[in-house]
Amino acid sequence: VTDPATLTLVEVASAIRDRQLSSVEVTGALLKRIALWQPVLNAFVRVDGEEALVAAAEADAAILAGSGRLPLQGVPLAHKDMFYLTGKLAECGSKIRKGWVAPTTSTAIARLQSAGAIRLGALHMAEFAYGPTGHNQHLGPARNPWDPHRITGGSSSGSGAAVAARLAYAALGSDTGGSIRLPAHFCGVTGFKPTYGRVSRANAMPLSFSLDTVGVLALSAEDCALIGAIITGADPLDPTTDGAPAWNMTATRYPPNEITVGVPRAFYVNDLEPDVAKVLDEALVTLRKLGTHVVEVDLPDQTAVSAAALIVLAVEATSQHSAWLRERPTDYGDQVRARLHNGLAYSAVEYLEALRWRGPALAAHLAASSNVDIILAPVSRTAAPTIKETDIGGGPSAEVAIQGITRFMRPINYLGLPVLALPAGESRSGMPIGLQLIGRPFGDERVIALGRAFQSATDYHRRMPKLSDAHS
Amino acid sequence: MPSEVTPERVATIAASARVSLNATAAECVASAVNPTVARFAAEKINLPIEIEPSTFTVVARGEIRR
Numbered sequence: 001v002t003d004p005a006t007l008t009l010v011e012v013a014s015a016i017r018d019r020q021l022s023s024v025e026v027t028g029a030l031l032k033r034i035a036l037w038q039p040v041l042n043a044f045v046r047v048d049g050e051e052a053l054v055a056a057a058e059a060d061a062a063i064l065a066g067s068g069r070l071p072l073q074g075v076p077l078a079h080k081d082m083f084y085l086t087g088k089l090a091e092c093g094s095k096i097r098k099g100w101v102a103p104t105t106s107t108a109i110a111r112l113q114s115a116g117a118i119r120l121g122a123l124h125m126a127e128f129a130y131g132p133t134g135h136n137q138h139l140g141p142a143r144n145p146w147d148p149h150r151i152t153g154g155s156s157s158g159s160g161a162a163v164a165a166r167l168a169y170a171a172l173g174s175d176t177g178g179s180i181r182l183p184a185h186f187c188g189v190t191g192f193k194p195t196y197g198r199v200s201r202a203n204a205m206p207l208s209f210s211l212d213t214v215g216v217l218a219l220s221a222e223d224c225a226l227i228g229a230i231i232t233g234a235d236p237l238d239p240t241t242d243g244a245p246a247w248n249m250t251a252t253r254y255p256p257n258e259i260t261v262g263v264p265r266a267f268y269v270n271d272l273e274p275d276v277a278k279v280l281d282e283a284l285v286t287l288r289k290l291g292t293h294v295v296e297v298d299l300p301d302q303t304a305v306s307a308a309a310l311i312v313l314a315v316e317a318t319s320q321h322s323a324w325l326r327e328r329p330t331d332y333g334d335q336v337r338a339r340l341h342n343g344l345a346y347s348a349v350e351y352l353e354a355l356r357w358r359g360p361a362l363a364a365h366l367a368a369s370s371n372v373d374i375i376l377a378p379v380s381r382t383a384a385p386t387i388k389e390t391d392i393g394g395g396p397s398a399e400v401a402i403q404g405i406t407r408f409m410r411p412i413n414y415l416g417l418p419v420l421a422l423p424a425g426e427s428r429s430g431m432p433i434g435l436q437l438i439g440r441p442f443g444d445e446r447v448i449a450l451g452r453a454f455q456s457a458t459d460y461h462r463r464m465p466k467l468s469d470a471h472s
Numbered sequence: 473m474p475s476e477v478t479p480e481r482v483a484t485i486a487a488s489a490r491v492s493l494n495a496t497a498a499e500c501v502a503s504a505v506n507p508t509v510a511r512f513a514a515e516k517i518n519l520p521i522e523i524e525p526s527t528f529t530v531v532a533r534g535e536i537r538r
Contacts, residue, residue, distance in 0.1 A: 197532070210525075240529075245536055307511040314505070318489075325491050338504075341497055344486045345477050345505040350512065352525070357517050359527030366535070399504035416532055441532040 004029045005166040006464070009075065009223035012169055016074045019063060023056035023074025027118060030076050034120070034167050036467055041143045043161040045081050046089065047121040052076055055118045070116030071230060078168040080156050081122040082129060082205035083109045092205045093125040093155075095138050095331045096324055106203035107238065108172055108214050108231045115230045120168055123158025127336045129174055129207045130317060131155055132182055132405045133390045137333030141387050144187055145465040146431055150384040153182030159217045160187035164432075165465060170218035170227055174204060176211045177313055178379075178409025181421035181436060184217055185379035188423045188432025190451065190461055191217045192224035195442050196416030198244050200235035208316035210355060211309070211413040220461050221420055221451030225252040228444060244442070251445035256453035257291030259446065261437075262372030267302040268408055273382045279425030279433045280378055283454070287376070290453050297372055300364045302411045308361065309414035310403070311346055311354040318343025334394030342399065362415050366440065373446055375438040378408055379421050383431035408436070418444040420451040423460035432460070477502045477509050 004012060004026045015021040031049045038044055059074030068074070082092045084102035091097045105113075113119075124142040126134065134142040134157035142157035144150040145165040152161045156173030160183025163171050173180040175193040184191025192215045199214040206212055216227040229247045263269070263284065272280070284294055318325065318340050324332075325340055332340065369375060381404075390405075392398045412419055418439040425433045437454075439447040455461050479498040486493040493501070 195532070197529070243533065301515075303511055304515040307508045307515075310508045311512060322489060322491065329492065338497075338500065341486075341491075341493060341501050342505050344489060344491060344493065345482045345501050346509070347485070350509065353517060353519070354512065355525040356519050356523050356527070358525065359523060359529075359531045360519065362528060362531045366531070396500050396503055416528065441535040443535065 005033055008219045009169040010220070010226055013072055013075050013226070016059070017063065017069060023059040023118065024053060026074070027052050027056040027076045027120070030120060030167060033165070037145070037165045037167055040148050040467070041145060041161045041165060042140055043124055043142055043158040043165065043167060044078065045091065045122050045124055045139065045158070048119065052118050052120050059116060059118065068116065071226065072112065073116035074118060075116065075169055076118045076120045077112065077170050078120040078123050078162055079109065079172040080125045080159050080174065082125060082174065083172055084203040085109050085119070089122070090205070092129070093127045093136050093139060096328055102203070104203050107200035107235045108204060111231050123162055123171055125157055126155035126179075127333050128321070129155040129176065129179055129205065130336050130339055132178055132402055134183070135335070135387070135391060137335070143387070144384050146188060147384070149386050149388070150431065151186060151387055151390050153186035153384070155179040156183050156217060159183060160189060163187070163189045163217045163219065170216055170223055173215055173217050174207070175213045175215055175413065176207045177309070177413055178406045180215045180217060181379050181409060181419060181434070182405070184421040185434030186384040186432065188434070188460065188463060189217050190220055190224055190423065191215065191421040192228060192448070193412070193419045193421070194228065194232060194444050195418040197240040198232050198418070198442065198444060200238040200241050202235055202237035206320055208313045210312050210316060213413070221422060221448050221455055224420065224451070225249065225448045228448065232444070248445050252448040252452065254446055254449035256287070256450055259374060259450055260293040260295060260372045261287055261450070262295055262297030262369055262375045264299050264375060264377060265296050267299065268377035271381055272378060275383060275427040276378050276381060276433055280376070280435065283376065283424045283435055286454060286457050290457060292450070295372060297369050297375060299368050299375075300361070305361055305411040305414050306407070308354040308357055309410035311350055312414065314339070314343035315346050315351040335392070335398055338394035338398060339402075358414060362441070365415055373440065373443065374450055377436045377438060379434045379436050380405065380408060383427035383429070383433050412436070412438055416441060418442070418447050420447040422451050422454065423463070424454070424458070425460060477506050
């Protein structure tokens, strides 16, 4: 093995377990990369290098002693700065939580630790995960490794940038309205947003309890399957996971020729920039070559579903933040404060009607797509725009701009569906373009399976940005 | 249900939530959310009284056996 940075999560985990590489070597290599890339990307908010190296040495010792065969033994990861770890800062991209030390550990982090993972530090995020671009008034923007003048997407901005630049083998993120899928698309990595209720949200910072989903950004669908196997499952601390099925790794290898993919006739294919439309067409060619059945599908009007999602998100976020909104309003960034104010506009009846409609809306979606396993859709109309053109602050046009970026995201969160967002091509200017594989509820393994098949036939997920490009 | 949000309505809800909001901000909020409220109202949703938020969980869990 030459350069550990070229390996995927699955490959490096295997190399460490089999002693082809030591955890200390791998962790040290990533820390060197972080030192080089961080001034360009602003991907990390804290790097705990010494702690990581101590943990790596312990992992290597356990392997040498024959007691270290855990799935992620000695593998360095980093996570969005909203996953609590006892005794560690979790500042959530905010001024309000500056200096806040978590009194407990999130279930997702605890499960990764139990699987042997090492923590490199904490990653940049939109303030309180309430922003889709990667801008942050307090931290400055995170920057895209393919072109640092362009956005990473958000809110899991540091997760997208760090994985793309090979500064961590995987990173936890959260997705309430696209916060895993947008950075995956803009940064050219693979993002897995599980079914709502499949992964515990306990002791991860909440934004909207009806929509929040904990997931992961990594290089490949196979990597996402490995993390999925570790973080999914029932957790007494999060009742939404009660009764959720155990992860089925065998099902992540479901044959593509037994999968039917639906392509929406409307909404997700409207107003796409030519580069994105071309990538969608090419992906269909690839899927057909894999033997996947492709049909067109008429989904219920997604604009109504999207409106319901916006109402639920706005009201729940404002409710979560109401105490700080009363006591510390000026400590929010302008855009986040403006968006939190938007949640004050809806009546209780509107909110509850939007919430009550969720079941019937999901039933209508499932009926309309009863003959398909997975829906193929773009993540966004465009590849990554520039930081400058998306620096919209909190003015009157901000909500319109945000809704434009998150247009293809919100219905999925409202319906609670699993999605794999994976790199599927690039724009004429060389920026990554991703697509969404949207599954049926608890069909997480099926979307991973199709992603694996797609990535066995393409190499977009293997493409790696160069630091020289970032400096140009 | 009214399908237009006015700055007055925003100010009233903000006051009931004990959040300070000046007139300019209330106007900005009304303008920002009006398209969403109008689109949702246009759907003319009439739900049976038996439907509650957890109906969603029942529908989603129905797919586990698929």
